[in-house]
Amino acid sequence: MATMESLIGLVNRIQRACTALGDYGGGDNAFSSLWEALPTVAVVGGQSSGKSSVLESIVGRDFLPRGSGIVTRRPLVLQLHMTEQGSQDYAEFLHLPKRKFSDFALVRKEIQDETDRVTGRTKQISPVPIHLSIYSPNVVNLTLVDLPGLTKVAVEGQPETIVEDIENMVRAYVEKPNCVILAISPANQDIATSDAIKLAREVDPTGERTFGVLTKLDLMDKGTNALDVLEGRSYRLQLPWVGIVNRSQADINKNVDMIIARRKEREYFATSPDYGHLASKMGSEYLAKLLSKHLESVIRARIPSITSLINKSIDELESEMDHLGRPIAVDAGAQLYTILELCRAFDRIFKEHLDGGRPGGDRVYGVFDNQLPAALRKLPFDRHLSVHNVKKVVSEADGYQPHLIAPEQGYRRLIEGSLNYFRGPAEASVDAVHFVLKELVRKSIGETKELRRFPTLQAEIAAAAGEALERFREESKKTVVRLVDMESSYLTVEFFRRLPQELEKGGNPATSTVDRYTEGHFRRIASNVSSYVGMVSETLKNTIPKAVVYCQVREAKQSLLNHFYVQIGKKEGKQLGLMLDEDPALMERRQQCAKRLELYKAARDEIDSVSWAR
Numbered sequence: 001m002a003t004m005e006s007l008i009g010l011v012n013r014i015q016r017a018c019t020a021l022g023d024y025g026g027g028d029n030a031f032s033s034l035w036e037a038l039p040t041v042a043v044v045g046g047q048s049s050g051k052s053s054v055l056e057s058i059v060g061r062d063f064l065p066r067g068s069g070i071v072t073r074r075p076l077v078l079q080l081h082m083t084e085q086g087s088q089d090y091a092e093f094l095h096l097p098k099r100k101f102s103d104f105a106l107v108r109k110e111i112q113d114e115t116d117r118v119t120g121r122t123k124q125i126s127p128v129p130i131h132l133s134i135y136s137p138n139v140v141n142l143t144l145v146d147l148p149g150l151t152k153v154a155v156e157g158q159p160e161t162i163v164e165d166i167e168n169m170v171r172a173y174v175e176k177p178n179c180v181i182l183a184i185s186p187a188n189q190d191i192a193t194s195d196a197i198k199l200a201r202e203v204d205p206t207g208e209r210t211f212g213v214l215t216k217l218d219l220m221d222k223g224t225n226a227l228d229v230l231e232g233r234s235y236r237l238q239l240p241w242v243g244i245v246n247r248s249q250a251d252i253n254k255n256v257d258m259i260i261a262r263r264k265e266r267e268y269f270a271t272s273p274d275y276g277h278l279a280s281k282m283g284s285e286y287l288a289k290l291l292s293k294h295l296e297s298v299i300r301a302r303i304p305s306i307t308s309l310i311n312k313s314i315d316e317l318e319s320e321m322d323h324l325g326r327p328i329a330v331d332a333g334a335q336l337y338t339i340l341e342l343c344r345a346f347d348r349i350f351k352e353h354l355d356g357g358r359p360g361g362d363r364v365y366g367v368f369d370n371q372l373p374a375a376l377r378k379l380p381f382d383r384h385l386s387v388h389n390v391k392k393v394v395s396e397a398d399g400y401q402p403h404l405i406a407p408e409q410g411y412r413r414l415i416e417g418s419l420n421y422f423r424g425p426a427e428a429s430v431d432a433v434h435f436v437l438k439e440l441v442r443k444s445i446g447e448t449k450e451l452r453r454f455p456t457l458q459a460e461i462a463a464a465a466g467e468a469l470e471r472f473r474e475e476s477k478k479t480v481v482r483l484v485d486m487e488s489s490y491l492t493v494e495f496f497r498r499l500p501q502e503l504e505k506g507g508n509p510a511t512s513t514v515d516r517y518t519e520g521h522f523r524r525i526a527s528n529v530s531s532y533v534g535m536v537s538e539t540l541k542n543t544i545p546k547a548v549v550y551c552q553v554r555e556a557k558q559s560l561l562n563h564f565y566v567q568i569g570k571k572e573g574k575q576l577g578l579m580l581d582e583d584p585a586l587m588e589r590r591q592q593c594a595k596r597l598e599l600y601k602a603a604r605d606e607i608d609s610v611s612w613a614r
């Protein structure tokens with residue numbers, strides 16, 4: 001069975017959580033959905049209609065600020081909790097969770113101070129509610145929202161717009177279909193001119209959710225009574241009218257105790273010739289019980305739609321949280337784990353680029369298949385091996401004594417000179433592959449969804465990968481230059497052994513006795529060197545890619561972030577936290593989402609437990 005306490009308590013708890021998250025009615029914030037789905041009782045009345053007196057009388061305590069002008073300038077969410085007979089009354093504010101107030105004069109002061117804290121001393125109004133819980137054996141479980149009194153004129157020091165501002169704020173509360181309106185009108189005033197009834201009629205024309213409360217019955221002119229109003233003939237409402245007799249100003253001045261005032265009120269109705277027949281349905285105690293019961297039934301009726309709103313919101317928030325990424329752990333171990341996971345996610349994507357699956361790795365092959373052969377073809381061997389240059393190099397190598405049989409030194413110098421040209425394309429291949437790898441790192445970081453939240457870590461990974469690639473490039477350059485130097489350091493003997501025979505085979509017999517000083521002789525030398533260089537070029541075309549892949553691509557795949565891992569392993573928790581620094585806007589949004597999610601989940605659990613109890 002769902003008890004009254006459990007249902008009203010449920011809504012109380014959800015309401016408090018809503019306020020803690022900035023979800024409250026009357027304000028135009030994006031997050032006011034749950035609050036609005038919750039049934040509330042809003043107290044509405046014109047100035048001096050007796051609003052404060054009714055509330056205090058329901059509570060049985062003096063605790064509301066009094067004074068001239070507009071005293072209530074923020075909504076006061078008043079949550080009443082019935083405690084065991086004999087226990088002490090106390091009050092608690094949501095904004096002062098650790099403090100129990102047993103002196104209600106201090107409660108009054110705190111309401112004033114807390115109002116000023118938000119509105120300043122400017123007498124402005126604010127829609128941000130103050131939450132006050134009162135625990136007492138003399139209350140029923142009930143939640144009421146006290147709103148600023150409707151007024152007709154701004155007083156000294158208040159902005160001109162205040163009359164309109166108050167009406168708008170009050171209207172924002174009472175126009176919600178879940179709001180029960182407690183419309184307070186003084187009996188010594190024509191009901192047709194009541195501010196509360198005017199507003200209630202506007203937002204609840206059929207009178208389904210309005211309770212009419214008539215105060216100051218004792219102040220009516222002698223010989224008149226309010227039976228027409230109380231019996232629903234003056235203004236018809238679906239819910240009953242309740243007449244009230246509060247303490248007069250004189251009673252207040254004399255500090256007449258609230259409990260005594262309640263008793264006097266009971267006596268008033270019991271002995272009244274006009275209202276005696278209605279006595280059991282009059283007075284503030286009756287009003288409190290009536291409201292409590294009504295609120296409970298409204299809540300019960302609303303539970304299915306609140307549940308579905310909550311479930312829908314949870315789904316939406318969950319998917320937004322997935323999109324934003326879950327919050328990061330705070331301890332160093334978990335942070336290190338997170339960083340390593342993120343690095344691994346990046347590394348996986350980087351490897352997919354190289355191994356295929358994602359584009360880009362093919363560009364490495366493009367370097368070997370196009371750029372390198374094209375660069376080799378473009379080497380200026382024609383110029384280097386022109387007859388003129390060959391003659392010059394050979395003569396210089398011969399010195400004062402021209403070679404007698406074959407220009408061994410000349411050959412060597414020509415070949416060495418030629419082979420030096422291979423350094424350029426070899427180093428260029430290293431650089432080209434370096435840039436491909438660098439670009440793939442950049443792309444992979446961009447494609448690692450998990451990293452998107454962490455701009456700092458992105459930058460760190462990019463820097464670490466960049467440094468590693470730079471080291472691989474150095475190593476690779478040394479290796480390819482070494483390949484070229486190796487070609488110069490020992491020539492292929494076989495090639496030269498074959499030379500004379502080939503010459504004789506294909507040569508003209510007339511020229512077999514070679515004249516070593518004609519152009520033809522040098523052309524032949526050029527052609528021999530050229531074909532030797534061509535052979536070396538073929539070899540390098542194959543070995544340079546092997547060296548480059550070995551030193552750069554393979555290393556990148558195996559150990560791109562190895563140094564980085566060693567470095568982060570040495571870091572302290574704080575430094576790790578800094579690496580996981582996120583975009584502040586995103587963090588803020590996630591925090592909001594997480595808090596709301598927590599609220600909705602807590603609300604769902606609460607509702608579940610109440611439903612199970614039913």
Ligand SMILES: Nc1nc2c(ncn2[C@@H]2O[C@H](COP(=O)(O)OP(=O)(O)OP(=O)(O)O)[C@@H](O)[C@H]2O)c(=O)[nH]1
Binds near residue numbers: 049051053250
């Ligand atoms: N005799 C008598 N006086 C009442 C009754 N209700 C309220 N009063 C007096 O009317 C005056 C205004 O009452 P409040 O309860 O302060 O009215 P309010 O609507 O809260 O007024 P503001 O907060 O100033 O807008 C006080 O002096 C009360 O003592 C009543 O039923 N009988």
